[in-house]
Amino acid sequence: MGQERFEIPAENAATAQALVETALESDLGYEIVESLTTDVGPRLAGSEAEARARAWGEALGTELGFDRVDVEGFTMPFWDRGELSITMTAPYEQDLYGTALGGSGTGEFEAEIVYFRTVDDLIAVEDGALEGRIAFIDGDIMVPSQTGAGYGPANQRRRIGWQHAERAGAEALVVRSVGSDSHRFPHTGMMSAMNGRWAEIPVIAVSNPDADHLRRLHNSGTPIALSIDSTAGWHGEVTSGNVVLELTGRENPEEIVLIGGHLDSWDLGTGAVDDGAGVAITTAAAALIADLPERPRRTIRVVMFGAEEVGLLGAFAYAEQHADELENHVLATESDFGARTIWQLVSNVSGEANPAVDEIGRIIAPLGIIRGGSDVPGGGPDIIPLAAAGVPTVRLNQNGTDYFDLHHTPDDTLDKIDPDELAQNVAAYAALVYLAAELDVDFRDAADD
Numbered sequence: 011m012g013q014e015r016f017e018i019p020a021e022n023a024a025t026a027q028a029l030v031e032t033a034l035e036s037d038l039g040y041e042i043v044e045s046l047t048t049d050v051g052p053r054l055a056g057s058e059a060e061a062r063a064r065a066w067g068e069a070l071g072t073e074l075g076f077d078r079v080d081v082e083g084f085t086m087p088f089w090d091r092g093e094l095s096i097t098m099t100a101p102y103e104q105d106l107y108g109t110a111l112g113g114s115g116t117g118e119f120e121a122e123i124v125y126f127r128t129v130d131d132l133i134a135v136e137d138g139a140l141e142g143r144i145a146f147i148d149g150d151i152m153v154p155s156q157t158g159a160g161y162g163p164a165n166q167r168r169r170i171g172w173q174h175a176e177r178a179g180a181e182a183l184v185v186r187s188v189g190s191d192s193h194r195f196p197h198t199g200m201m202s203a204m205n206g207r208w209a210e211i212p213v214i215a216v217s218n219p220d221a222d223h224l225r226r227l228h229n230s231g232t233p234i235a236l237s238i239d240s241t242a243g244w245h246g247e248v249t250s251g252n253v254v255l256e257l258t259g260r261e262n263p264e265e266i267v268l269i270g271g272h273l274d275s276w277d278l279g280t281g282a283v284d285d286g287a288g289v290a291i292t293t294a295a296a297a298l299i300a301d302l303p304e305r306p307r308r309t310i311r312v313v314m315f316g317a318e319e320v321g322l323l324g325a326f327a328y329a330e331q332h333a334d335e336l337e338n339h340v341l342a343t344e345s346d347f348g349a350r351t352i353w354q355l356v357s358n359v360s361g362e363a364n365p366a367v368d369e370i371g372r373i374i375a376p377l378g379i380i381r382g383g384s385d386v387p388g389g390g391p392d393i394i395p396l397a398a399a400g401v402p403t404v405r406l407n408q409n410g411t412d413y414f415d416l417h418h419t420p421d422d423t424l425d426k427i428d429p430d431e432l433a434q435n436v437a438a439y440a441a442l443v444y445l446a447a448e449l450d451v452d453f454r455d456a457a458d459d
Contacts, residue, residue: 016365033437043290055317056088067253078256084327092241100235112200141179186221191415212240253314272318279422288345295439306447329395344390350409356386402453
């Protein structure tokens with residue numbers, strides 16, 4: 011026999027439904043992301059702009075009436091892209107649209123390219139075989155999908171390609187951007203370190219149309235040469251931080267429902283979709299809950315994570331700084347997949363709590379949200395360290411069909427956000443977070459306590 015249906019008290023259900031209705035009529039979420047992207051702009055991890063974003067977050071939390079507003083600092087190495095020019099010089103001269111990838115090195119030279127259809131083809135190359143030349147990994151344009159499937163496999167050329175290009179002696183690595191658009195907007199992103207070491211050579215992503223052009227020339231048998239001048243590099247240790255906003259629980263303040271998004275962004279656009287929207291959605295949802303006549307039973311903690319784009323540094327710093335209280339984190343989730351409508355609720359909580367999550371799903375179902383799996387790990391990128399420590403998670407999955415058109419590109423700007431779709435996100439988060447903080451439900455497995 012299945013578990014009995016969980017009954018949400020009528021008063022709590024009515025409050026959650028009222029939060030939904032209020033959120034759908036509110037412009038708060040859009041106003042927050044508009045302010046962040048306009049008043050602060052791009053927020054590269056570790057930069058002066060990210061520091062201004064933290065000050066912005068503190069001021070916002072105070073203005074919205076949170077009970078606690080704090081910045082929890084941590085140190086990190088700072089990488090900056092500097093200046094870049096990349097020009098095809100043979101068979102004729104044409105400027106390409108490219109961007110240095112995070113962790114890229116410095117270099118200035120002209121050389122012939124060696125074409126690789128996939129990253130696996132480069133991996134198979136012998137040591138030293140590319141001396142004096144530039145490696146180019148092609149790949150394919152990502153196929154758009156609601157879930158963003160395909161990003162992980164495509165991302166391997168960005169993550170590890172440099173390691174094999176350097177091993178083979180290449181002067182530089184050029185890769186097809188990891189994205190689903192066909193515009194001349196290159197996608198940036200962080201590479202993976204190897205044994206604590208980063209690339210010494212320039213590593214550059216070119217836009218999908220430019221990659222298509224290089225492929226056609228290669229297929230015609232024409233030798234191709236590029237001229238590259240990149241000043242990207244590392245600039246020592248700096249301070250970053252997580253902005254923490256809190257609504258203190260009225261009965262069990264030590265029990266924490268954590269939500270958030272990441273405050274930093276790449277510097278090509280204004281970080282509206284990735285992840286100004288997530289910061290706005292979760293902050294606005296908590297602010298609407300703050301306007302209720304009384305606080306929920308548990309504490310609601312909004313974290314604007316720092317330095318996510320360069321390796322989840324803020325997420326790991328938070329988990330380390332709060333290690334002694336992670337057992338009191340009863341549930342965690344993050345919004346970090348754009349600003350389109352939420353279509354699915356998934357979870358990874360105790361078996362006893364699943365019926366309660368099912369009922370929360372029924373509350374938000376009129377928003378067009380279906381109940382997905384009840385054993386789906388995750389919660390969002392910045393939640394990974396918490397989930398690894400046993401914190402239960404839920405995730406409100408957004409429609410990501412066009413997310414990788416915009417992700418990490420100059421096209422990630424405020425005009426891509428629909429205010430009504432953003433309000434639907436705020437409504438879903440407000441109801442979910444309120445009920446998670448108010449209901450007498452243990453989301454943890456007994457074995458985790």
